[in-house]
Amino acid sequence: MSEEKGGPAILVLEDGRVFHGHSYGATGETFGEAVFNTGMTGYQETFTDPSYHRQIVVMTAPHIGNTGVNDEDTESERIWAAGCVVREPARAFSNWRAERSLEEEMRSQGVVGIALKGTRALTRHLRDRGAMRAAVSTVETDPQKLLARILEQPTMAGSDLTSEVSTDRAYEVAPPEGVQARFHVVALDLGIKAMTPHRLAERGCRVTVLPASSTAEDVLALDPDGVFFSNGPGDPATADGPVATMRGVLEAGKPLFGICFGNQILGRALGLDTYKLTFGHHGINQPVRDTRSGRVAITGQNHGFAVDAPIDRPFDTDHGRAEVSHIGLNDQVVEGLRLLDRPVISVQFHPEAAAGPHDAAALFDEFVDLMSAQPAPAAR
């Protein structure tokens, strides 16, 4: 079970800063936006979250790989993180559910990583200068040559990535045995995490997951009781297709719930703008305040963009009055939206909690309540 230290590897940032370390996972080269994640647990869920597509994830927790990986906690069929940066890989993994080591998993999937002592310096650099393009290489030894190629890569701002991660065919997630299907939810897969339809299914929803390219007509043709817009990678400002779909769903008056990218799509569908945060929120220890109840929840988050909306008062939108439902307490960023006269809610954080605390799980109940409050099908 113990792993040998890998050969030399370098991490280069687009501003020219270079970090030296050892290869961890597959050898080779990878490019992406460097972001740091402050989660102390949940590396498997993090690396398999499709929202991390094209991002090199720096784990601030100093010891990664301790519990190996298993076949149950993946949030999608593969590791989507473009690269993994760790301080000290576990030399041995130990957990009763573990199937293999994280490093074995990265190697078999061709995911390049680096183990380096300076993850703290790297994190502070990204916090001060912002998330930026980067590369990890075990083959190129000249940082200047790597830097030249980093500068040729697309930036995250302006990247339209949903079609690269979305399912290409519809599929269903049924309630578990013993739970009756009371509602039919259509979920638009913009990079959906596996836990999300599961959270709906365990509350009595039959979930039909549709490709990101689905139109409002496709969604409404399935006669859903409610519609869900998922998390996903890339810049929400590019997601014109999902925004048009969302507008059609809003016009039909269907109960609607969005998470993360879904919250940003709702913002845009309401006529609000989105913008890039400096270094984003990536971790499972992010406090948010519910603006109605005043209650604070600790949440899992993974976003580099945010919705621009007034946080202190309700406002008019293209689809009626709205308000900010949740505010991030670290930096006052919009963490949720709610329409005041329609059954529509969304959050920027991750109530499905994979990884993360379960503080905000009641949001799934709130969505189910919004569907329950609709007139019965016969009366519609």
Ligand SMILES: NC(=O)CC[C@H](N)C(=O)O
């Ligand atoms: N997890 C997500 O859905 C992320 C949304 C978007 N890609 C962002 O970075 O803000």
